[in-house]
Amino acid sequence: MDGTLVDTEPYWMAAEEELVSSFGGTWTHEDALALVGSGLWEAATVFQSFGVDLDADTIVARLTARVSEQLVTHGVPWRPGARELLEALREASVPTALVTMSIRSMADEVVAAIPFEAFDVIVTGDSVTEAKPHPEPYLTAAAELGVDIRDCVAIEDSPAGVMSAFSAGAVAVGVPNILSLDESPASVLWTTLAGKSVADVAALVGAREESR
Structure with missing residues (x-):
């Protein structure tokens, strides 16, 4: 988040x-x-x-x-392209989870500012035993969504977040904000979410399936 x-x-x-x-x-x-x-x-x-x-x-x-x-x-300072990509994913009926180490009340405050139903599942720092970079937050999200973590794409901006997603088994997309992710285990680095589409996300899953 x-x-x-x-x-x-x-x-x-x-x-x-x-x-x-x-x-x-x-x-x-x-x-x-x-x-x-x-x-x-x-x-x-x-x-x-x-x-x-x-x-x-x-x-x-x-x-x-x-x-x-x-x-x-x-006000809520949205990151470029993030809300637009999220909305496109929702319109395509893609299950989504918010995985944040903020507490639930803070997550609810941000989610309430989104003008559409954005997430099926919300995992927060006060709902897990181990915080990022541990894989538990993403494994919890996948379990609550009822999906295989290996079929999930996680979008992260921090080294701890990327490590959490990667170690859980998701396709980890790094979108750097204030920290470099060059040394992180990100599957791919995107400079921004602006202009990214459902097809771009689906291509990452397709590439994962081809490599299995």
Whole structure:
């Protein structure tokens, strides 16, 4: 979701800097980049090491609330082509799942802004035991969709997300946003989702089947 469907990473980074600063610490852009794609509870331990004297649940709640405030103030910043491709897939009756390490309330807030029924399944950071880069989030999504993970195409913007999808067995499409995916195990790299079609996604599945 964050960084692939919507460009909310700057919102998260601002919330993180505010949080650490409120406890007298320093949070750099490089520190924020290191957490892109990580699970929120895993990230909470990092903030604690930077002096944030709160329990993990409170850290997650505080960050999420601040990002939610920014969504209300600034709106939902869609990534180029993402909503259009999603709508085309839905019109073609392709089952879809949102796999995000944000919590369910945040995912619901973003999904509510989509003017069509976008997802059959939503998997969030508070619904899995292991966060990305572990394969559990994508394996959970495939199971809930009732499909073989090997027939799934996952679109990701972070190294952790690509690794999660790849290790689960999906065709992992990397669409870089603020981090390079050159060293990730992505099956293919797309510079943007703008102009991408259902046929482009189907071709990836076809290529996977031919290689089996």
